[in-house]
Amino acid sequence: MGPSSENIDHNFIKLSVLSIVAVGFILASSVGVFDKLYSLTKGVQSGYRSQINKQAEKVVDVFETVSDIAAVKKDRDQQKNEVIILREEVVRLEQELKSNKVKNDQIQSISGDFQSKYKLVPAYVVRYKQEEPSVMEINKGSKDGVEKGDIIVFHMFAIGEVIDVNDYTSDVKTILSPDNKIAVVSEKGVKGILRSQKGRELQIEEILIDSDVKVGDDFFTSGKNSSYIQGLYIGQVEKIETQASNTTKIAKIKNEIDFNSLNEVFILKHED
DSSP: OOOOHHHHHHHHHHHHHHHHHHHHHHHHHHTTHHHHHHHHHHHHHHHHHHHHHHHHHHHHHHHHHHHHHHHHHHHHHHHHHHHHHHHHHHHHHHHHHHHHHHHHHHHHHHHHHHHHHEEEEEEEEEEEOSSOTTEEEESOOGGGTOOTTOEEEETTEEEEEEEEEOSSOEEEEETTOTTOOEEEEETTOOEEEEEEETTTEEEEEEEETTOOOOTTOEEEEOOSSSSSOTTOEEEEEEEEEEOTTSSEEEEEEEOOOOGGGOOEEEEEEEOO
């Protein structure tokens, strides 16, 4: 049996529809419909991509802003710390200035007393003895009235004692000599013995353990049991150590005179 008329009609309809669709695609392609559709889709994608890029840029800007704020905060904290350090330094310098003023006032007062009792004869340092580094030679001798036992000063600082006199030169044992034992006293009345360690460091020994001595205290010659007259400035305490016996303590003294750079000194002589 051949195909029925119904099947033929159905197949014909399907074929006609497919033909019409095919013709439609051909016509659409010929007039650029697909190109326009592609362009539209591409435009939509481009728009989304542009929006995404803008959002990404905003996120980057936010991170950069946060980073800048953190850097500014770090700089500000550092500046605050520097200001605090500077303020502390200002306070320290003010205290040091006050201390130096008091010290200078004391020295000026002592100097005034000395000028009424003594005359200061200037002399120049010729050299330090190579065999005895703590002994200096000055350019004044017996022809200039220098005598053994005369005391050498520099602006009321104790420098040394004349131990040998020639016609035109003299030898001076400085306070840095290791065999010195010079009686000293603080502004508070604390007594001790000035010694030198290794010809460089000054320290005051034999200070009673219960004595009121502190860092920053000033010491002067006491005028007891030595050629050094009373009131010559020695230096300031920079460190205190207790002796092993626990009965005495040692005060390390800041040496404010640079002996290696000392060129001019003065011989302390009684006024006639």
